[in-house]
Amino acid sequence: MNTLIHPRTEQALRLPGPAGYPLVGALPTILREGVFEYVERCWREYGDFFQIPTAGRSRIIFTAHPDAIERILHTRVDNYYKGKGYDPLRPLLGNGLITSTGDFWVRQRKLTQPAFHMDNLRRMVPVMARCVEDMLGEWEARRRSGAVLDLHAESMHLAQRIVGFTLFGMDLSDREAASSRAVTESLEIAGQRMNRGALTLPLSVPTPANLRFRRALRTLDEIVYDIIGHARKAGPEAQPTLLRLLMEARDDGPGDGMSDQQLRDEIVTHYVAGHETTALILTWTFWFLGQHPDVYAKVREEIAGLGLTGAPAIEDLDRLTYTRMVFDEVMRLRPPVWAQTRTTREDDVLMARRIPADSFVMFSAYFCHHHPAFWDEPSEFRPERFTPERVRARHRYAHIPFSAGPRACIGKRYAIYELSTALALILTRFRIDVLPGQDVGIRPTATVHPDRPIYAHLRGPGR
Template sequence: MSTASAHAPAASVAPPPPGPRTEPLLGNMRALRRAPLDYFLAQVREHGDVVRFWLGPKPVTLVAHPDGVRHVLQDNVRNYNKQTRGFAVVRELLGQGLLTSEGDFWLRQRRLAQPAFHRQRLASFASTMVEAAEELATRLDARCAPGAAFDVAEEFNHLTLSVTSRTLFGSDIGASVSRDIGEALARVQAFANARLTQLLPLPRALPLPSHLRMRRDLDMLDRVVRELIERRRADTGTHHDLLAMLMEARDEDTQERMSDTQLRDEVMTLMVAGHETTASALSWTMVLLSRHPDVRRRLETELAQVLQGRSPTVEDLPKLALTRRIIDESMRLFPPAWISSRAALQDDVIGGYHIPAGSFVLVSPWVTHRHPRLWENPEGFDPDRFLPELERERSRFTYFPFGGGPRQCIGNQFSLMEMVLVLATLVSRLRLDLAPGHPFVPAPAITLRPRPGVWMTASRPRAATPASGTGQ
């Protein structure tokens, strides 16, 4: 696939992308609302790597090939901003954090926040992640009675929110506050998901019951976050959590620090993005391991060999090669951030097709990660496709669960470290299996979550035999 280049046709003469038939007024809205995951895949198979849809009167172009994804997210990134409907909804909830801000303001915030996410600083949070995973393992171990099922997706939400609060604020914010925050975040995200699928979203100022509930939830979240920030400003002690790092960061040119409003927006972004996507990825990973006991046995052997019965540490990460590949393959099949939108500022050409100024462009890890011309057996679960020698053969944007280019997720290394440590802790202690009679499906909203949840049972695994080189 060729993207815009000196050899590509000018935007004025390039043809529009192909696409499915539309309905009057609605365009392709009904099909997209009904089953977007299957619909996107089917249209790429039928029409190719650049497909145009219509959301009512608005053209939206899906770009599926890695070359086109790289063009949007990296090579011509200045032509594509986040002033889209999807990000407008997220902006209502999170404010002007790194996920939603633009231009010079975003660049300033990124530079201020970047030191907090350097590998050496992240390593100091490893013990916190393992501690939270051990607490979860202890709770689940108590449920090892035959047939005692639980929703592992809910458990992972609690775990990742606990990790986020401990690493952000230096301590757990308490069970009751954590529960209130988790429930409020769930309702706020459900509200955002509903707005994304409405043809004409109603103004938030209207006093509808759903709007009023959302306002109360946002007010509560704002109050909690601002109180934590105010409490920290009044504290003269030394802290080494993410909030302290953000508060201490200074602009290189002006020496200014973040205002309370900027801190609030970044903390809210980390709370939402930092726990929701990681919890989703861990949930899908447990589903896949339950469905593929051969891979799980290999994982248990690697953990027995590396850990020798102890808890994992940050020093173990390079040795947990299969553990990491399992996480990578899980996010290939079920990327939490399954789709992202951009707005074209000027006319462009992608794959030989005209992208008009003002239109929206979609890039979707869900689609690209399952592209049959890019991946052998794309629907299959095979962690070994992420062996180093195979990874070197793939172009950069064949796999992009954390986005790419300058706007790549700043917390990707934090999330990967957390997922590997949590998975190693749990699987070395417990074997989780899907409970019969509890169906679930991937629900494509802001994140790709299993709905209505993932019910599993816990048992204690047989001792795995360490074998030299296994799992590498």
């Protein structure tokens, strides 16, 4: 439960934290260690609340406790907004759902929500399945030749194809390499810019990183504006997609619909979020299944029980209860986005700690998911943590891979059905044998990547 006290009470309200350098605070240490490593070290030393020293009068407060996260994302969501902490992402995502705030965000959310209703998802699953089957046809030739797969590269390829068809009604494979590089590079540089904080140079300064970032943005913009142009030429009889729904959306009052700039921002947001994070979850699922043959066997048995001879229906996917537990455990250990930030509008109290107005609050799904008070042996891979009984008994904000509250990920069900479709069809056709001896760690930037390729052989399903 949240513990509230009078803000004037000063006992036990001072936050612990590491010492910093004059004028620049913790930035030199963060740049040397990496922000994830720095936060992890401080979390283990100072606990669920600590203050990161910064330059000037600003303050960064970190928390990984579900009680505090619930207040930030739900109870007092009005007081915790996406402020300057998201500025490094705004050149990439513009004013899309992830970065927008206030009334504009409310409007965009309402306009976008219908695309993810169950009726639309039901139409999307066969499209997802066709994309998977196309990939598996390519995999068969590679299996026969004994080729080694890079599982993350293959997952990115698949997720990008799926997002192109289901959200935009287009095959993006002809520009996949360019767009994939642009997304990966822009996200990585945006993450670096977030880490540097006050030391970040404006994008107008021609540093090597800024020049790469600007090139990546130009590539994405060329692709996205081309998609918008094709969609406008297709006319209203074209298949319903997210883009089509956004193009046809209108305000309650008189006026035109979204401008191309607004469409661009939403498309890039869903293009990035719709394949980058899902590909990472699928990649890590392959990795953990490869390390846990007993879990792998249970997943294969459950999928075999569907008796699939073609594309699964949503009702088939809903029967994959153990497989969903596996996805939940994968996302516990490797949440796609390891941390988020908010800025406080006014003074507040989080678990008996006074949080002044204009504070920069950072909270982490990764460390919340590894919190020993809520997870027994938190580093161990155990899908059984997600039986219905255990989920009901646990703090509802102890597991937030899709965030939570009013700003929870709009595409959560889309992602789960995409993952379920992909894994069901892949494991019906092949056995994925992750090569032994690979020491794969994490590379956390804006998202949580493997720090190296994950290689595997393909086998027939009965081998």
